Amino acid sequence: MKIINIIAAILLPPLGVFMTMGVSQALVINILLTLLGWIPGVIHALWIISKRSEQNIA
Numbered sequence: 001m002k003i004i005n006i007i008a009a010i011l012l013p014p015l016g017v018f019m020t021m022g023v024s025q026a027l028v029i030n031i032l033l034t035l036l037g038w039i040p041g042v043i044h045a046l047w048i049i050s051k052r053s054e055q056n057i058a
Helices: 003-011 013-021 025-036 038-057
Strands: none
16 A cells, blocks of 8 residues: 555545545545545545555555
8 A cells, every 4th residue: 555545545535545546436435425424434545545455466
């Protein structure tokens, strides 16, 4: 995982998802989760970033 993406995911979750996936369905979901609460947005963003980094490694 890139440290910049992790920091962005913690400070502003949709930014972390955008930097990882671009404009996608995951970004829309993350925006909605962040509007419902900051913590669900952070959890989702970190999950998306970690899932993407696992795909790049394998």
